[in-house]
Amino acid sequence: MEKWLVVLGIWAMCAACAVLFIRGATGGSSRREEVEERTRAASRASAGNTRTALND
Incomplete structure (x- = not known):
């Protein structure tokens, strides 16, 4: 029985x-x-909005 339990x-x-x-x-x-949507949003952002786009 013990062998069967093992x-x-x-x-x-x-x-x-x-x-x-x-x-x-x-x-x-x-x-x-979701990651692809975030990547598209970040790639469209200007250089000044990069930090804001990455935080979204």
């Missing part, structure tokens, strides 16, 4: 790591769009 624990840890890895690898799609 094996089950290892499998559970592997499954949890796989789920967290997949979620981390695919969770940035909405963040990427």
